[in-house]
Amino acid sequence: MLAGAAHAADSAGGLKVGITLHPYYSFVANVVGDRAEVIPLINSESNPHGYSPQPDDMRRATDMDVMVVNGIGHDEWAFEIIEAAGRKDNLPLIYANNAVALLPVSGDQELVVNAHTFVSITSAVQQVYEIARGLGAIDPDNALFYRENAQAYGARLRRLRANYMTQFSELDTSSFNSATMHGAYDYMMQEFGLSVAAVIEPRHGVNPTARQLARTIDDIKAANVNVLFAEAYFSSRLADTIQEATDVQVYSFSHIDAGPYTPTRFEEEMQANLDTLAEAIASTVVVE
Amino acid sequence: MSDATVISPQNGRIESAVVATVFCAVVAVTVLYALTRPDQPAPLPLLEWQVSSFSDLTAEDQAIHSALFGAIGEIDWYYYRLQTWPDIPELEEDVLPPFYKDAFWEKNGALQWTMGRPLNNDQGATYYHGAGGVVPGQGSYLLLMGHIHAGMLYSNQNTIWIHDDVNAPYPEIVRRGSLIRAGWKQVITYSGADELERLRGVGS
Numbered sequence: 296m297l298a299g300a301a302h303a304a305d306s307a308g309g310l311k312v313g314i315t316l317h318p319y320y321s322f323v324a325n326v327v328g329d330r331a332e333v334i335p336l337i338n339s340e341s342n343p344h345g346y347s348p349q350p351d352d353m354r355r356a357t358d359m360d361v362m363v364v365n366g367i368g369h370d371e372w373a374f375e376i377i378e379a380a381g382r383k384d385n386l387p388l389i390y391a392n393n394a395v396a397l398l399p400v401s402g403d404q405e406l407v408v409n410a411h412t413f414v415s416i417t418s419a420v421q422q423v424y425e426i427a428r429g430l431g432a433i434d435p436d437n438a439l440f441y442r443e444n445a446q447a448y449g450a451r452l453r454r455l456r457a458n459y460m461t462q463f464s465e466l467d468t469s470s471f472n473s474a475t476m477h478g479a480y481d482y483m484m485q486e487f488g489l490s491v492a493a494v495i496e497p498r499h500g501v502n503p504t505a506r507q508l509a510r511t512i513d514d515i516k517a518a519n520v521n522v523l524f525a526e527a528y529f530s531s532r533l534a535d536t537i538q539e540a541t542d543v544q545v546y547s548f549s550h551i552d553a554g555p556y557t558p559t560r561f562e563e564e565m566q567a568n569l570d571t572l573a574e575a576i577a578s579t580v581v582v583e
Numbered sequence: 584m585s586d587a588t589v590i591s592p593q594n595g596r597i598e599s600a601v602v603a604t605v606f607c608a609v610v611a612v613t614v615l616y617a618l619t620r621p622d623q624p625a626p627l628p629l630l631e632w633q634v635s636s637f638s639d640l641t642a643e644d645q646a647i648h649s650a651l652f653g654a655i656g657e658i659d660w661y662y663y664r665l666q667t668w669p670d671i672p673e674l675e676e677d678v679l680p681p682f683y684k685d686a687f688w689e690k691n692g693a694l695q696w697t698m699g700r701p702l703n704n705d706q707g708a709t710y711y712h713g714a715g716g717v718v719p720g721q722g723s724y725l726l727l728m729g730h731i732h733a734g735m736l737y738s739n740q741n742t743i744w745i746h747d748d749v750n751a752p753y754p755e756i757v758r759r760g761s762l763i764r765a766g767w768k769q770v771i772t773y774s775g776a777d778e779l780e781r782l783r784g785v786g787s
Contacts, residue, residue, distance in 0.1 A: 367778045392775025396636055396652040398645065406638055408778050417653050417680065424656050446660065450677075457678040460685035468690075485646050486680070488690025 310434050313355065313362035315370035316343055317551045318413035319391060321561035322423045323363055325448040326430060326441050334359055335556050336373055343552050346372040348379060356380035361433050363426055366390040367397065368410035389429030391422040400478040401491035402514075407498075414550045415482030416456040416565060420449040455562060456486065459569045463487055463576065470579040473522040474515055474543070476534060479550040480524065483568065492518040495533060502533065512540045522546060522575045527567075528553040546575045629771060632763045634745065637773035643691045643718045648743055648770050650681035651711075651726045655741045658728060668709040668728060670698050681713065692716025692749075694724070701757045712753040723751035725767060743770045 310331040314320050323333045337343070337352055356362070357380050364373055366388070377383055395418050399406040412418040427445035431438030473484075474493040484491055493514050497503050503511060515523075520543055525534040527549040534545050548571060551564040629635060636648045657679055661669045674682040674696075681688060682696050694713035701708055714723040722745045729740035744767040754765055762769075 367775050367782065390775060390779055392778070394652075394656065395775045396649045396772045397775060397778055398649070399637060408637075408773075412775070417650065421653050421656060424660075442660075449657075453678050457683070457685065460687060464686040464689065468686075482649075485642075485649060486687060488646070488687040490642055 310360045310430070311358060312430065313359035315362070315364050315373045316413060317554070317556060318419065318561045319363045319365070319426075320556040321558055322391070322419065322426055322448075323430075324558035326423060326427050326444050327437075328440070328444055330437050330440060331430070331434070333556075336362070336376060339556050340553060343370060343372075348372055348376045352376045353380040356382050356386065359386060361387045361389060361430070363389045363391055363429070365392060365410060365413065367392050367408060367412070369413075387433055389426055391425050394425050395421050398481045398485065400494060401475075401481050402493045409478060409481050411479040411550055412482055413561075414479050414565075414568070415486055416452050417486045418482045419561065420452050423449055423452075452562070455565065459573070460487065462573055466573065466576045467580045468576055470581050471522065471576045472518060472520050472579075473524060473575070474520045475524040475548065477526050477550060480548060487572070492520050495523075495537065508533070508536070512537060515541050515543065521579050524548045524571075524575070526550070544575065544578055546571050633769045633771050635773060636770050640745070640770070641720055643716070643721050644745060646687070646691050647681050647694070647713065647724055648745075648772070650687070651724065651743050652772055654679055654682070654726065655728075659741070662728075668698070671696050671711070682711070692718040692721045697753060699753055701755060708757055710753065710757055714750050714752075716749050721749050722746050723749055725754070725762075727757055729757065743772070744768060745770050
């Protein structure tokens with residue numbers, strides 16, 4: 296059930312709120328309840344990495360009153376669509392990350408900004424609040440409704456985090472040392488007091504060259520990495536190659552970029568990620 | 584007798600002059616653009632008493648900063664609802680990091696948090712002070728909810744400060760100069776709004 300569903304109201308005539316990524320569908324749906332319509336800009340099965348805009352996207356952009364965007368590197372294609380649809384000057388944008396403290400991608404010497412703020416409960420709550428603020432400014436009649444829903448949803452997300460925190464506090468993390476294929480999990484790991492020792496992709500969505508891979512394998516061995524998190528929705532033989540070369544255990548995380556758009560998608564995917572994380576940590580416990 | 588017209592080759596001087604003119608025009612336009620183009624947006628340089636959340640903090644300090652930055656919104660909204668600042672037990676009850684004692688709290692130094700008001704009750708300012716962490720190299724922290732007037736809904740001068748000494752005492756006066764003299768450094772958050780400015784050159 297959506298947060299704030301008790302405030303049920305007729306959605307006819309409500310805002311049409313566009314979103315670019317799966318987590319933003321969940322965030323906005325929980326903030327607006329049934330007082331606005333949430334419209335994904337792209338098809339749910341499209342890969343948002345290096346996405347090529349389609350004619351249907353422009354039609355959807357034409358129909359929106361406002362759009363919620365990541366804006367810091369994960370949905371650059373949305374700006375092309377907005378421009379192509381002729382909405383550059385008349386589509387209000389809510390930049391969800393305005394009030395999120397950004398982190399660099401782990402292990403990147405050039406301190407590249409990590410755009411995956413939406414794979415984290417703490418950052419999600421901040422973005423939900425920013426979305427509620429932005430929508431309230433555009434739709435003042437429902438501002439209080441949006442804010443109350445945001446707070447209720449935020450409280451539910453924080454309880455989710457607290458539940459896993461309790462679970463993790465019972466696990467010995469002293470031997471846990473991880474790497475990830477995709478540089479998407481710094482925010483999530485940080486909020487659970489963990490860190491990522493290495494990221495295999497040299498850049499967002501880019502496979503390493505043979506030389507880069509050889510160097511990464513050396514780094515993994517040197518840092519005693521024992522767990523590698525691959526991607527749930529990407530098929531890649533890289534993880535197998537690295538496992539063979541280093542003996543790491545391989546698990547999969549989702550960075551919530553596939554599957555149906557639903558209000559509960561973010562929570563479901565984060566729960567799956569955190570279950571995986573708990574399993575991975577447990578696997579590294581040294582039995583005396 | 585043939586009617587053919589003989590066309591003698593033109594002197595290359597004109598073509599050379601045209602090519603030279605075009606070349607000079609291209610160079611002039613390029614130089615003019617380079618001299619007059621708008622400055623590329625870049626974050627303001629940090630002052631001596633400031634550090635960047637993005638590049639100057641240890642992993643634990645960065646984690647505490649991120650949690651404090653997120654807590655600002657929650658604390659502000661608490662104030663908005665109840666017109667009073669939440670104390671530490673209330674923040675813990677809301678399972679709000681970095682105050683809530685969980686694995687994050689433990690991994691990031693098990694800091695002891697206190698809430699207080701400066702001696703001069705600086706126009707409604709309140710602070711949350713974290714010290715006594717157990718991670719080597721960790722600092723002390725200060726979240727300052729500053730300068731709120733009676734009847735105002737939000738505080739708009741919220742700042743985060745860090746001190747190299749893990750046991751730095753809480754400050755009695757929270758004005759900027761006093762904090763700097765006491766060895767505190769303001770943490771300048773690199774937020775999505777800053778990145779947006781860098782990427783697109785526009786404020787959001």
